[in-house]
Amino acid sequence: MNEVRKSIIIGGPLNWPWIWVGFCLLVTFHMIPTALIIRFLEDWRPLSVILPLWIFCGLSLNGMYIGYRSLGVTIIEPLISSLLYIIILALLMNAEFSVFYHKKDLLVMLIWMIPGLFCAFFGAWLGELSQHKKEQKQTQTTK
Amino acid sequence: MNQKIDSANPKVSEFTPEFLRWITTTTFGAILLVLIPRWSYAQTLSQFFILPPPVQAAGRTIAIGLSEFSGHTPMLSGIELFNMLATLIVFYIFGPVLWLFSWRVLHQFKAAGTPITKIMNVWSILFIIGGALTLRTGFNEVTNMVMNRIVSAQLYAAQDVQRTKDQLIGDLITISNEAYDYYILPKSLNGGNKSYEGFCIPLSQENNDHGQLMIVDTQPQKIMFLAISSKNNLNTILVSLSSTGQVSEWKFSGEYN
Numbered sequence: 001m002n003e004v005r006k007s008i009i010i011g012g013p014l015n016w017p018w019i020w021v022g023f024c025l026l027v028t029f030h031m032i033p034t035a036l037i038i039r040f041l042e043d044w045r046p047l048s049v050i051l052p053l054w055i056f057c058g059l060s061l062n063g064m065y066i067g068y069r070s071l072g073v074t075i076i077e078p079l080i081s082s083l084l085y086i087i088i089l090a091l092l093m094n095a096e097f098s099v100f101y102h103k104k105d106l107l108v109m110l111i112w113m114i115p116g117l118f119c120a121f122f123g124a125w126l127g128e129l130s131q132h133k134k135e136q137k138q139t140q141t142t143k
Numbered sequence: 144m145n146q147k148i149d150s151a152n153p154k155v156s157e158f159t160p161e162f163l164r165w166i167t168t169t170t171f172g173a174i175l176l177v178l179i180p181r182w183s184y185a186q187t188l189s190q191f192f193i194l195p196p197p198v199q200a201a202g203r204t205i206a207i208g209l210s211e212f213s214g215h216t217p218m219l220s221g222i223e224l225f226n227m228l229a230t231l232i233v234f235y236i237f238g239p240v241l242w243l244f245s246w247r248v249l250h251q252f253k254a255a256g257t258p259i260t261k262i263m264n265v266w267s268i269l270f271i272i273g274g275a276l277t278l279r280t281g282f283n284e285v286t287n288m289v290m291n292r293i294v295s296a297q298l299y300a301a302q303d304v305q306r307t308k309d310q311l312i313g314d315l316i317t318i319s320n321e322a323y324d325y326y327i328l329p330k331s332l333n334g335g336n337k338s339y340e341g342f343c344i345p346l347s348q349e350n351n352d353h354g355q356l357m358i359v360d361t362q363p364q365k366i367m368f369l370a371i372s373s374k375n376n377l378n379t380i381l382v383s384l385s386s387t388g389q390v391s392e393w394k395f396s397g398e399y400n
Contacts, residue, residue, distance in 0.1 A: 017157065017158050017163065020163070020167075021158065021166060023170070024167060024170040027170045027174060028170055032173055032177060035177040071157060091178060092178060
């Protein structure tokens with residue numbers, strides 16, 4: 001776990017391919033289902049609860065996947081790709097619901113970004129933890 | 144194990160250029176598919192440029208019909224013609240050709256052993272542009288096809304219900320006329336002599352392709368008929384015939400309601 005902490009504190013060069021791949025994965029596998037959900041289940045009452053859950057779960061899973069699969073510690077990368085994706089998602093929401101008609105709505109959307117980014121961060125951290133555990137197991141088996 | 148801190152060669156990518164090309168293509172395709180049409184609805188010019196040709200053609204047909212109806216001679220403006228042609232060329236010809244051609248070139252490079260390490264070379268960019276356009280068009284067409292099938296099935300079902308309803312109403316009017324004939328005729332002419340009592344629906348009219356007709360209640364001055372659809376027993380029509388021959392108190396149930 002020291003490596004994880006060190007990486008977050010020290011920083012270091014960002015793994016840009018993973019940032020791009022994370023963003024692409026979110027757009028391809030999360031945005032199309034989200035658009036379909038919004039389009040076809042717009043009048044469905046539980047959608048107001050399910051949609052945020054679906055968005056936060058998607059961001060967490062993406063972070064977890066990047067954290068687990070990438071070499072080294074990648075926690076900032078899912079955060080950046082999630083931030084880019086949230087902007088795209090906000091544009092989608094705006095196109096579907098015109099949520100930015102009032103400035104207040106834009107503020108609400110920006111506030112929603114914070115838990116989204118937290119989810120991505122938490123997912124990446126969990127992914128890194130499981131990757132670390134897997135590596136430890138492999139090392140023990142080799143010894 | 145920390146690549147950022149420990150790795151001797153941090154520039155080594157974990158992804159092949161092919162993977163990055165494909166994932167970038169699907170991403171731009173998804174953005175084109177989901178976001179661009181939504182933005183375009185607000186702007187007439189880009190709406191014509193983005194909407195698929197069949198939708199544009201349908202829109203034009205309606206616009207021409209309305210224009211003719213209001214006494215104007217319909218004329219397509221140059222910009223409209225250009226946009227329709229541009230949409231056809233870009234989405235249905237230019238995109239797939241560009242994609243397949245650049246794919247072939249990249250494949251040939253690979254087969255010849257020419258290293259294409261950079262993701263952002265010209266052929267890769269063409270591959271991404273062409274692929275995004277093609278994927279967007281393909282996905283849009285497939286979903287349109289599926290939706291068209293669903294909508295046409297729903298329309299057919301709705302029209303089928305309406306058709307059966309109209310046929311049953313026709314049957315009820317016919318049987319009401321016959322019942323009123325029976326009511327006004329004297330007993331000597333096989334009539335009811337100012338009474339509906341004794342009237343029966345002829346066997347040939349009791350059951351047909353549309354449904355079933357039956358008498359629910361018979362009183363001297365009033366008779367009630369019930370028609371049940373042959374396709375759905377819950378779809379019924381209840382009607383009452385008065386002594387003046389007036390068909391009234393229509394009651395529809397099920398999908399007829």
